[in-house]
Amino acid sequence: MPSVYLDCNATTPIDPEVREIFLQFLDIEFGNEGSRTHEFGAKAKQAVQKARDQVALVVGAKRDEVIFTSGATESNNLAILGLSAAGHELGKRHIITTSIEHKAILEPCDALIRDGFEVTRLPVTGGGYVDPNAIKEALRPDTLLVSVMQVNNETGVRQPLLEIAEVLEGHPAYLHTDAAQGFGKDIEELRNPRIDLISISGHKIFAPKGIGALIMRRRGYDRPPLKPLFFGGGQERGLRPGTLPVALIAALGKASELSIRDQDKRQKKCREVRNNALEALKMLNPVFAGDQSLVVDHVLNIAFPNLDSEALMVAVKDLIAISNGSACTSSSYTPSHVLRAMGMNDEQANAYVRISWCHLTPEVNWQGVADRLADLQ
CATH class of the missing domain: 3.90.1150.10 (Aspartate Aminotransferase, domain 1)
Known part of the structure; x- marks a missing residue:
């Protein structure tokens, strides 16, 4: 045995219902979402838009605030490195994060240090969580971004995201969370509108590997000023070019839907x-x-x-x-x-x-x- x-x-x-949707768009409805001249492309586009709605609903976002990526690692890199140009332009080159983040946060922060940024890595308590007061004390006028994970991948300890969001009220710094371990599981707190950027990964919520998303909430009419990490094609609002993997996206959408239903x-x-x-x-x-x-x-x-x-x-x-x-x-x-x-x-x-x-x-x-x-x- x-x-x-x-x-x-x-x-x-992979959840059986997710697998069914994945195979449908892998084997049968295999059209390119960018094809405008036939029904195969139209059905692919419909599937992608439905998946955007399904992902957005989990966190109380809007369809056009969902950018599909290859997973949370890419989403984290886009959220952090994508703000670099804005940081230089605004003269805000200070980042706050914690010492228990995933390497997909810590290493992009290291890259920003090489680009002239200052990164404050806050310690955590013996209980495995960051003290919101430590974030309050670390905030500066030139703080561009605060990045704190939702749930630690090793210990399973929830981080105090809602308290951190309260600390940031009135401060313009963007709040990002690596929600790979909590998206679709600890649902309610990710619906807080003060959380600007949310990274998710399909293979943590019963979808296949190779798909994820970055939720980019608008403040009024303004989106977080991210710049793409690579170029060509213009897909995903120009932030993540390349042919969309429709089967993977449809699977992530179904997994997101099931996370609420079940x-x-x-x-x-x-x-x-x-x-x-x-x-x-x-x-x-x-x-x-x-x-x-x-x-x-x-x-x-x-x-x-x-x-x-x-x-x-x-x-x-x-x-x-x-x-x-x-x-x-x-x-x-x-x-x-x-x-x-x-x-x-x-x-x-x-x-x-x-x-x-x-x-x-x-x-x-x-x-x-x-x-x-x-x-x-």
């Missing part, structure tokens, strides 16, 4: 998995990373006395498939920058594993996992 996949923060399985049912299933895991694993005296009152229902970042993460993962690999950090940095074998930012030393950080699941997760033999780990302690 194969192990149960419990690494949904890295990527999710929200309660999905959360109930995730809470059940969490409760079953905690009940079985409590015999091992686990310790948890992050303030558990702020952690989303589908994530545990957990360690056990006398066990390091590598030994733990090997011990249970025939039962469950888990990870010990972000999939984007797993090849580096360095201690998690997130856990270190929360005050852990290397030895402590190396003990933690991330377990993440979803509504499509089959039944897990948690007692078998606990018994296996108990033999190692």
Whole structure:
């Protein structure tokens, strides 16, 4: 019997209803959205516009505020690097972010430093979240952008986005959030109109890999002054040129629609998995990373006395498939920058594993996992 996949923060399985839509526009309605002279192109265009509406509805945005990208990494780069020209023009070259962001935020910020910007990386509490007051204190007249993730990809800790939005009231800085882990799951807070830029990724919400979006909310009639990162074709309001991947876009749209329709049912299933895991694993005296009152229902970042993460993962690999950090940095074998930012030393950080699941997760033999780990302690 194969192990149960419990690494949904890295990527999710495709929802059956999403797969159906994806294959329809991959195999049957395969027209180019830019083709104006025949029905194939018209149907493709209709599918793209419907998907814009579906994505926009999740965050309370408008159709024309949705720009399709290849995923949250590209969206993050477009949101951050795309503001560079405006920053130089306005004389605002200060960025605020946090020390626990994904590399798709931290590395574009590094690129801006090389371009003459100053970046303030705020520390986080031992609970894994940034203090909104720290953002208030870091704000300056020349602050162009504040970028704080919605939910941390390693710990599952929600960041105080609504409080940060309140701090920024009256300040012109743009507020961006990497919502790869929270879009379609923690829905309500992303509808706050003070959040200007939202990055999302399809493969975190049961759509295929290779598709995402950047939501760009207008302030009155003004859009965030982003410039494209590459050129040619003029698609997506000139910000993301290239032939639109209609099948992927339609799949993201359907996944977005389902996230609203099935929200309660999905959360109930995730809470059940969490409760079953905690009940079985409590015999091992686990310790948890992050303030558990702020952690989303589908994530545990957990360690056990006398066990390091590598030994733990090997011990249970025939039962469950888990990870010990972000999939984007797993090849580096360095201690998690997130856990270190929360005050852990290397030895402590190396003990933690991330377990993440979803509504499509089959039944897990948690007692078998606990018994296996108990033999190692």
